[in-house]
Amino acid sequence: METTRVDKWLWSIRLYKTRTAAGQACRAGHVRVNGDRVKPAAAVGVGDVVEARVGDWPRVVEVARVIETRVGAKVAVDCYVDRSPPPPTRDVTHLLEGIRDPGAGRPTKKDRREMERLKGRRAR
Template sequence: MAGTGTLGYIETARIDQWLWAIRLTKTRSDAAAACRGGHVEVNGKAAKPATAVKVGDRVEARLGQRTRIVEVQRVIVKRVGASVAIECFVDHSPPPPESLDDGVAFGQRDRGAGRPTKRDRRQIDKLRGRS
């Protein structure tokens, strides 16, 4: 599993434990699922959940709609506070894409507006491309 160095710090850890400990995933099982799904790479190679990471490794993880690229600064296996977790990696990720959502979902009516009239239905169908 994880080896201990002469100074008492951990030299290696499982990638799923590390991703969870530094708060890139909400749960360790989410991190393991991302690894099994081929969404995590360590130094350019696909990573299994048990792949060992050490200081200096480059980890690329596609989590949700975002790709996170981080470099391991410190290896930890226990979840720590957010301020401590930030010190364990250097983030090289591109900035998140700006949201194009203007807050209104397509095809949704205001609450309490009632059932669409025949005229409303025709306009909705026209917007959706249904003649």
Template sequence: MASETSPHTGEPDGGSVRVDSWIWSVRLVKTRSAGAAACKGGHVRVNGERVKPAYGVKPGDEVRVRQPGGRERVVIVKRAIRKRVGAPVAVECYVDNSPPPPPREAVAPAGVRDRGTGRPTKRDRRDMDRLRALNSRRGPANSARPPFEDEAEGR
């Protein structure tokens, strides 16, 4: 009786594998312990349900992994593997249905000064604070503060 085995891992292709081991094997997380921690923290779902690290995944299952930074990876299991493989082989073990990552904002760094210009003056610091407030989209830092009495009367 010859059963189908994976040429790279020697493991059966049709069986189930622990979810923490599988997401580590296909390089969705850096370490197996990080995969187990993600499962325990509720960041891994298989077919819409939160799972424990020992849950078995099999081909055809949908695995959702929420990664640091808020990005969610949605993959369909094509092949169940137990051992970590190279990146080109790992990509063949799943179908990636993840939404594209959000575009990075092209924001000029606020407060970058030329070398050798010395410490910023009080006016420079206020300008930098104003730029930081605009970049964070909160509006000017002092907008909630009422104006001074002298400014209100026009003195």
């Protein structure tokens, strides 16, 4: 087997959870093979570079082995070379907004208004 469908391959290497999701990503224009937008039935072979947007993270993988069936995660990793940029860092400042010291007791009306202001809600 020298080539396979791009949607099958993306599903087989576990980049997308279902083959349907891989096909929808192709139809939406989120998948490129060697720089060109492709339909789900486009062929991929060894050496092709596949760019796919998975969630908010752009993934860039090179085809190292062509497979058509879904395999285990350890085997799937051997079928591609990951050239993706590092995942975006998570902004944790919004997590710290509502944290109070342990044992601080029940918040006062002033404390509550301050927390609502930090969360972006309008204080009454």
